[in-house]
Amino acid sequence: MTHAAGQSLRVARPSALVRFLHRHEGWRGYLLMAPALLLMAAAIIFPIGMTLVMSTWSLSGYDMVATPGLGNYTAMAEHPMFRVLILRSLTIALTCTAVTVLLCYPMAYFVAFHGGRHKAMWLIVMTLPFWTSYLLRVFAWKVVLGYEGVLNTGLIGLGIVDEPIAALLYSQTAVTIVLAHSWAAFALLPIYVSLEKIDRSYLEAAADLGDGPMKRFWRITFPLSLPGVVAAFIMMFVPTVGEYITPAMVGGPDGMMIGNLIQAMFGPMNNWPAGAALAVVMMLTIGLAGLVFVVLDRLLRR
Amino acid sequence: MARYTGFHAPNRTLAIYAAVFAFVLYLPILFIPIFSFNSGVYVKFPLEGFTLQWYVDLFNREPLKAAFWNSVKIAATVSLLSTVIAVPAALAIARYRMPGKAPAVSFMMLPLVLPGLIMGVALLGLLNRLGVTLSLVTVTIGHMVICLPYAISVLLPRFVGFNRSLEEASADLGEPPLRTFWRVTLPCNYPGILACMLMTFTISFDEYFMAFFLSGPKSTLPMYIWGQLRFPQDFPSLLALSTLILLFSFALIFTSLRLSKVGQTAQTGAQK
Amino acid sequence: MISVRNVCKSFGRVQAVQDVSLEIQAGEFFSLLGASGSGKTTLLRMIAGFEAVTSGQILIDGQEMQDLPPHLRPINMVFQNYAIFPHLNVQDNIAYGLQRLGIAKAEQTRMVGEMLEMIALPGYGTRKSSQLSGGQMQRVALARALILKPKVLLLDEPLGALDKQLREQMQLELRGLQQRLGITFILVTHDQEEALTLSDRVAVMANGAVIQVDTPAGLYNRPANRQVAGFVGTMNFFEASLQSDGPSVSAATAGLGRLPLKLDPKRYGKSMLVAIRPEDFTIHASPVKGGVAGRIAARQYLGGRQVLYVEVEGRASPVAVAAPANRTGDPWAGAEGQPVWLTWPADAMTLLDPD
Numbered sequence: 001m002t003h004a005a006g007q008s009l010r011v012a013r014p015s016a017l018v019r020f021l022h023r024h025e026g027w028r029g030y031l032l033m034a035p036a037l038l039l040m041a042a043a044i045i046f047p048i049g050m051t052l053v054m055s056t057w058s059l060s061g062y063d064m065v066a067t068p069g070l071g072n073y074t075a076m077a078e079h080p081m082f083r084v085l086i087l088r089s090l091t092i093a094l095t096c097t098a099v100t101v102l103l104c105y106p107m108a109y110f111v112a113f114h115g116g117r118h119k120a121m122w123l124i125v126m127t128l129p130f131w132t133s134y135l136l137r138v139f140a141w142k143v144v145l146g147y148e149g150v151l152n153t154g155l156i157g158l159g160i161v162d163e164p165i166a167a168l169l170y171s172q173t174a175v176t177i178v179l180a181h182s183w184a185a186f187a188l189l190p191i192y193v194s195l196e197k198i199d200r201s202y203l204e205a206a207a208d209l210g211d212g213p214m215k216r217f218w219r220i221t222f223p224l225s226l227p228g229v230v231a232a233f234i235m236m237f238v239p240t241v242g243e244y245i246t247p248a249m250v251g252g253p254d255g256m257m258i259g260n261l262i263q264a265m266f267g268p269m270n271n272w273p274a275g276a277a278l279a280v281v282m283m284l285t286i287g288l289a290g291l292v293f294v295v296l297d298r299l300l301r302r
Numbered sequence: 303m304a305r306y307t308g309f310h311a312p313n314r315t316l317a318i319y320a321a322v323f324a325f326v327l328y329l330p331i332l333f334i335p336i337f338s339f340n341s342g343v344y345v346k347f348p349l350e351g352f353t354l355q356w357y358v359d360l361f362n363r364e365p366l367k368a369a370f371w372n373s374v375k376i377a378a379t380v381s382l383l384s385t386v387i388a389v390p391a392a393l394a395i396a397r398y399r400m401p402g403k404a405p406a407v408s409f410m411m412l413p414l415v416l417p418g419l420i421m422g423v424a425l426l427g428l429l430n431r432l433g434v435t436l437s438l439v440t441v442t443i444g445h446m447v448i449c450l451p452y453a454i455s456v457l458l459p460r461f462v463g464f465n466r467s468l469e470e471a472s473a474d475l476g477e478p479p480l481r482t483f484w485r486v487t488l489p490c491n492y493p494g495i496l497a498c499m500l501m502t503f504t505i506s507f508d509e510y511f512m513a514f515f516l517s518g519p520k521s522t523l524p525m526y527i528w529g530q531l532r533f534p535q536d537f538p539s540l541l542a543l544s545t546l547i548l549l550f551s552f553a554l555i556f557t558s559l560r561l562s563k564v565g566q567t568a569q570t571g572a573q574k
Numbered sequence: 575m576i577s578v579r580n581v582c583k584s585f586g587r588v589q590a591v592q593d594v595s596l597e598i599q600a601g602e603f604f605s606l607l608g609a610s611g612s613g614k615t616t617l618l619r620m621i622a623g624f625e626a627v628t629s630g631q632i633l634i635d636g637q638e639m640q641d642l643p644p645h646l647r648p649i650n651m652v653f654q655n656y657a658i659f660p661h662l663n664v665q666d667n668i669a670y671g672l673q674r675l676g677i678a679k680a681e682q683t684r685m686v687g688e689m690l691e692m693i694a695l696p697g698y699g700t701r702k703s704s705q706l707s708g709g710q711m712q713r714v715a716l717a718r719a720l721i722l723k724p725k726v727l728l729l730d731e732p733l734g735a736l737d738k739q740l741r742e743q744m745q746l747e748l749r750g751l752q753q754r755l756g757i758t759f760i761l762v763t764h765d766q767e768e769a770l771t772l773s774d775r776v777a778v779m780a781n782g783a784v785i786q787v788d789t790p791a792g793l794y795n796r797p798a799n800r801q802v803a804g805f806v807g808t809m810n811f812f813e814a815s816l817q818s819d820g821p822s823v824s825a826a827t828a829g830l831g832r833l834p835l836k837l838d839p840k841r842y843g844k845s846m847l848v849a850i851r852p853e854d855f856t857i858h859a860s861p862v863k864g865g866v867a868g869r870i871a872a873r874q875y876l877g878g879r880q881v882l883y884v885e886v887e888g889r890a891s892p893v894a895v896a897a898p899a900n901r902t903g904d905p906w907a908g909a910e911g912q913p914v915w916l917t918w919p920a921d922a923m924t925l926l927d928p929d
Contacts, residue, residue, distance in 0.1 A: 019641040023626045029398030033406070036391035036450060040410045043447040047424035054427050103323070110320040114313060124559045125324060128552060129331055133508035135524050136544045139531070140330035143337065143541075184327065235415070242417020245510065249531075259419050266423050266515065272430075279423055283416075290415075399585075470624050471657035471715075473644040475671035475722065482645075485670075489661045 072277035170252025194228020388453035418511030444512035581630030829889030
């Protein structure tokens with residue numbers, strides 16, 4: 001069988017641009033990433049920059065006075081309300097995150113170690129509620145926890161209590177419960193991922209060397225899963241600090257968080273500079289928390 | 303002596319815990335559909351009677367329909383644009399060595415860890431100073447900023463796992479990069495891309511924070527719901543609406559997640 | 575036909591390919607042989623265009639190609655994992671590269687049919703790629719590349735995933751194909767037997783550099799250094815120190831005694847290596863004049879042949895000596911411990927620099 005001489009080997013020299021891009025794959029990559037990068041840069045840097053600037057402005061009547069000053073920040077330092085609010089927000093967020101991480105750990109463990117063929121199913125089942133409307137989930141809790149709500153009327157109906165439990169709704173407890181429920185998926189997934197990654201042969205080796213199940217857990221599984229726990233902590237802490245819908249719907253005056261104040265400032269109270277300053281404080285808090293967790297993570301990796 | 307049931311024997315306590323956990327997770331959500339069929343106006347036990355009136359009532363509300371279509375328009379636009387921008391970005395991250403790639407990617411993922419409140423007010427402040435009037439367009443922009451990181455994180459594992467030599471083979475056989483994408487990358491990864499579109503659609507459709515801050519006179523569906531919460535006699539109608547939205551979102555996300563699994567097996571077919 | 579001139583490739587601080595220069599002739603079967611990490615695959619990918627050169631030139635038929643993206647280069651490649659498109663059937667896979675050439679559908683079908691005959695898979699056109707075995711996928715990958723009638727075909731360890739029987743069969747088929755078609759083949763492999771069987775010339779690579787380019791016989795009989803000698807086939811190395819009294823030069827070897835040599839003493843340093851292939855030794859059961867005495871330490875029976883390990887004085891490890899084995903009258907069965915004498919022809923010694 002003969003094969004006639006095939007394609008011509010004379011190739012036209014491509015443009016300088018094509019040659020450059022072939023030589024430098026880094027540039028090729030950034031070119032493809034450019035729209036996304038530019039959009040995010042514009043959408044993150046400028047707005048946040050603006051917020052920082054705006055936080056130094058002040059209010060005069062209905063207009064903003066664009067002269068920089070630290071008025072808002074000094075006001076925050078002086079009025080105890082702000083400190084209380086910030087502290088309360090942090091407390092709620094921390095408690096809520098801690099409780100959720102604790103409760104989600106066994107669940108993640110179950111799916112990672114006992115999920116078997118149905119692991120993917122379990123994951124979908126666990127994360128599905130999270131993908132639905134946040135508003136509706138909080139709303140659902142409002143329905144459940146209300147004075148005449150589902151839980152109370154159910155408990156009365158079953159004869160467990162004689163009167164509705166007032167503290168269920170419009171309290172810090174309510175906020176904590178609802179936040180825990182809303183953001184559980186954020187805590188669940190990182191823990192699951194780190195548990196899943198643990199090489200099972202470590203456990204088999206330990207068993208071979210004489211460790212029972214509890215010991216294996218505490219000596220091997222738990223330490224190896226700690227990076228995931230830290231990640232879960234921060235992934236959940238951050239959004240909970242910034243919450244305002246949940247406190248507004250189920251918190252009442254007692255459960256008000258810093259987010260509510262920010263929203264009020266940009267809304268009815270129309271004091272944008274003050275709102276911006278509060279937002280900056282919130283960002284700093286989150287940044288600080290993030291730093292703590294990154295340090296923790298580094299320490300753990302060693 | 304305890305019977306040895308195997309190294310990773312099913313743990314009864316843990317299984318019960320898991321079941322309870324799942325139950326508690328879904329319980330509040332399940333009450334919504336239950337009470338949407340309840341003929342009583344107040345949401346409490348005992349249930350009074352079965353009715354579909356709350357559902358029927360929904361179709362008579364003009365503002366609701368307007369809000370619904372606004373949400374659909376925004377979500378469709380956001381879904382399309384986010385995916386179109388995220389696909390090349392995810393390809394680049396998966397394939398190329400780039401200096402400063404890790405910090406750049408972390409930067410793009412930032413909205414995932416910033417509370418929606420912060421993003422919302424920050425964008426609002428900027429747009430206001432720029433003199434941009436708020437409208438559905440500004441909401442769309444806000445949503446894209448949130449959806450893009452999700453889009454990239456859905457697409458990235460798929461592209462990383464995608465066999466690069468398939469694209470190289472296509473190039474080797476003479477196809478320029480765009481045609482390689484069209485003839486090989488896209489057909490082999492369409493489940494992932496579809497999943498990305500469904501996910502971003504759902505996120506945008508359900509999103510409240512940005513919509514609240516960045517919308518003008520026209521409102522989206524979540525905003526409509528928020529507004530209606532002030533009227534207790536409308537509660538059951540809201541429940542009916544919520545049920546429909548829940549079913550819709552569930553279906554979309556379920557399909558999206560199943561598509562992600564389907565993509566898995568199609569890819570590994572070439573490598574034996 | 576293909577000129578590689580001073581090509582270097584570095585990934586960050588790692589130098590994968592260091593200053594490689596090669597000239598590959600038209601119509602030859604050329605192999606790049608080396609262990610993993612030797613840079614051979616990187617070099618192939620640079621010729622194909624999937625990696626850009628850090629410096630240097632690659633010329634194909636006199637035209638500079640190192641700046642061209644792969645889809646513009648007139649060469650085709652068969653990938654290690656075949657890279658068969660999973661979403662297309664066999665016919666569409668093979669015809670993939672024809673689409674942009676604007677060839678009519680009917681003509682495409684005819685060409686694919688011809689290809690299928692050539693790779694001995696007639697009628698497989700409508701099969702899905704998931705229904706193919708490893709060997710079949712490899713042939714489809716070949717057909718897909720060859721249908722474009724390239725002048726150069728690159729092969730990246732194409733037979734690595736196949737089992738031994740299939741591999742040897744495919745080796746013969748590949749060689750036959752290349753000779754029939756007259757195309758230049760460049761093959762990358764870590765299997766030295768494969769390289770020796772198939773190639774007209776082989777370039778041995780290690781640590782990103784080409785150590786020796788030669789015909790298979792040349793590599794085997796005249797290895798340039800210890801690395802090549804040890805890599806291609808088995809070799810016995812004897813440390814030796816050079817001694818010259820007046821006009822005569824000899825080497826005092828560890829194990830083989832003192833050997834007179836005809837060589838230029840200035841060419842070699844004080845110490846060197848004498849290398850002798852196992853099959854160049856003749857082993858005798860009774861004393862031989864000029865032979866080296868030893869004792870059989872172990873015997874390795876390999877079917878049609880055997881390797882006898884002979885301990886000699888002055889050398890720590892035994893010398894490997896190849897001897898034939900046959901069914902009738904195997905003189906070496908149970909010969910462990912027996913004293914023997916070794917002789918070898920003078921021209922069977924290769925002198926190498928110690929590394």
